[in-house]
Amino acid sequence: MKLAVLSGKGGTGKTFVSVNLAAAAKNATYMDCDVEEPNGRLFLKPTKVTSASVDTMLPSFEETRCKGCRQCVDFCRFNALAFIKGKPKVFETICHSCGGCLLICPHHAITETWHPVGRIERGSHEGITVITGILNPGEASAVPVIHAVLDDASAHEGHVVIDCPPGSGCPVLESVSASDYCVLVAEPTAFGLHNLQMVVELLMLLQKPYGVVINKIEATYAPLEDYCAQNGIRVLSRIPYSKKLAQINTAAEVAYEQDEESRKRFQALLQDIEAEVRT
Numbered sequence: 001m002k003l004a005v006l007s008g009k010g011g012t013g014k015t016f017v018s019v020n021l022a023a024a025a026k027n028a029t030y031m032d033c034d035v036e037e038p039n040g041r042l043f044l045k046p047t048k049v050t051s052a053s054v055d056t057m058l059p060s061f062e063e064t065r066c067k068g069c070r071q072c073v074d075f076c077r078f079n080a081l082a083f084i085k086g087k088p089k090v091f092e093t094i095c096h097s098c099g100g101c102l103l104i105c106p107h108h109a110i111t112e113t114w115h116p117v118g119r120i121e122r123g124s125h126e127g128i129t130v131i132t133g134i135l136n137p138g139e140a141s142a143v144p145v146i147h148a149v150l151d152d153a154s155a156h157e158g159h160v161v162i163d164c165p166p167g168s169g170c171p172v173l174e175s176v177s178a179s180d181y182c183v184l185v186a187e188p189t190a191f192g193l194h195n196l197q198m199v200v201e202l203l204m205l206l207q208k209p210y211g212v213v214i215n216k217i218e219a220t221y222a223p224l225e226d227y228c229a230q231n232g233i234r235v236l237s238r239i240p241y242s243k244k245l246a247q248i249n250t251a252a253e254v255a256y257e258q259d260e261e262s263r264k265r266f267q268a269l270l271q272d273i274e275a276e277v278r279t
C-alpha cells in the first residue's frame with residue numbers, strides 16, 4: 001500500500017503524521033518528497049546513509065552549427081533561453097529540461113549536458129527504509145528529484161509512506177500520482193480549512209481516495225468539521241494539542257516510539273486506512 005500524506009501548507013504536522021505512520025507500519029519505506037525542506041530524516045535519523053546525485057538535461061549550443069535563427073528561444077515557454085549577440089544562451093536554474101529546444105532546432109545545433117539539481121539519500125531506521133530527496137537551492141523544479149525518490153529501487157516490500165510537499169501544485173501532483181490512498185493533515189483554523197479545500201479539489205480531480213487527520217486541536221473548529229461532514233469526507237483521526245507531543249517534536253524524536261498514547265493512535269490510524277483501502 002502506498003500512502004501519500006499531504007497538507008495545504010507547511011507546519012500542519014504532515015511530517016509528524018508521515019513519520020509516525022511509517023513507524024506504525026514497521027517494515028515500511030518512508031519517502032520524503034518534500035524536497036525543498038526534507039525534515040523526516042531529522043526524526044528518523046537514518047543510519048548507513050548513502051547518497052546519489054540527481055541530474056537533469058541542459059541544452060548546450062554548438063556555435064559552428066547555430067545559424068542564429070532564434071527558433072529555440074521563441075519556442076521555450078519557460079523563458080529559459082535569451083538571445084544575446086545573435087546567439088542563444090540558457091539560464092540554468094530556469095530551464096525545465098523539457099528537451100523541446102533540441103527537437104525544434106532545424107540545424108541540429110543543440111546537444112545535452114547533465115546538470116546536478118539535487119540528491120537522494122538512502123538509509124534505515126528500526127526496519128524503516130528512509131529515502132530522502134534534497135533539491136539544490138535555487139533550482140526551478142522539484143519534480144526531477146521527486147521522480148527520483150518515487151522511482152527508487154531500494155524501496156522494499158511493505159507499506160510506503162510518501163511525505164508530500166505542501167500546497168497543491170505540480171510537485172504535489174507528482175508525489176500523489178502513484179499512491180493508493182491519501183491522508184490530508186489539517187489544522188482546526190480558518191486558514192487550515194482553506195488549505196484543506198484546495199487539496200481536496202486536487203484529489204477530486206485525480207480521483208484518489210482520501211481521509212483527513214485534524215492535528216493540534218485545542219478547541220473544536222466547527223467550520224472544518226462541518227465541511228468534512230457536508231462533503232462526506234471521513235475524519236480518520238483527531239489529534240489534540242499536547243505539551244508532551246510538542247516536547248517530543250522539539251527533541252526531534254518519533255512520538256510512536258516515545259509515547260504510548262501516540263503508539264495506539266497511529267496503530268489505529270494505520271489499521272483504519274488499511275481497512276479503507278481494502279474496501
Ligand code: SF4
Nearest residue numbers: 066067069070072105
Ligand atoms: S534553433 Fe538552433 S540554429 Fe536556431 S538559434 Fe537555436 S540553436 Fe541556433
Ligand code: SF4
Nearest residue numbers: 076095096098099101
Ligand atoms: S530544455 Fe525546455 S525549458 Fe530548457 S531551454 Fe530548452 S525548451 Fe527551454
